[in-house]
Amino acid sequence: MPSPAPSADLASLSLDAIARLAQDKSLPPVETWHPEREGQIDIRIARDGSWYHEGDPISRPALVRLFSTILRREPDGSHVLVTPAEKLTIEVEDAPFLAVEMKLVADPGDGERAVFRLNTGEIIVAGQEHALELRGDGDKALPYLHVRGDLWALLARPVYYELMEHAIQAADHPIGITSDGVFFPLETTL
Structure with a gap:
């Protein structure tokens, strides 16, 4: 599960708080997941970092944070959302x-x-x-x-x-x- 979002103002964080947040890498091991079920999903990450599903903005920051934790880039350059059960290709305009x-x-x-x-x-x-x-x-x-x-x-x-x-x-x-x-x-x- 992704860690909670830090303070909206990075400038207000102390060095110790920054170190704790930077070390909190409780991310799923997506590199080890290679499910047989593959497909595509109509999710796009725009150049400005906005996430879209079927053309509509994903307006829930918690959902974007969750999806970002299961994001992986494949050797062919494509981006996928991956779980132990399935791997779904998404579109990324530039960087995710x-x-x-x-x-x-x-x-x-x-x-x-x-x-x-x-x-x-x-x-x-x-x-x-x-x-x-x-x-x-x-x-x-x-x-x-x-x-x-x-x-x-x-x-x-x-x-x-x-x-x-x-x-x-x-x-x-x-x-x-x-x-x-x-x-x-x-x-x-x-």
Whole structure:
């Protein structure tokens, strides 16, 4: 069962609260489920992170959080909702998650951490297990955050601007950010 959604305001959370939320990974083992029954379901995750069923928005955040815990990306690039009993293909326009909020947290022992809240309420700390990367060329490059498996979150535009503002202010060359001891370059070649 997914953990409850964190506070709507990431800025109000302490480092300890962020660490607890980031470690609460009580997710089902979808990688181990390979049911014989397969099909499709008319669910679409739009580029802005909104979920739709049969063309209508899924308006219950708890249902979206539940579905997000059984989401998996297949080797062929498709996305599925999987349970031990069935696997249903869904449509994902870009990334299945959207990073909607960011907080930079100073950690006395480890430097700085970039903490992100996803549209599903999940908290992700960029670092060794959760890379930040730009995909694309030049000014068309888009920022993504690794969530789990082969699932990624697109950074919402305001979140990306906040991240870049920090990276540029602290920049040597190349422009980037260090989070949880890992440096992530945030510039592309033209």
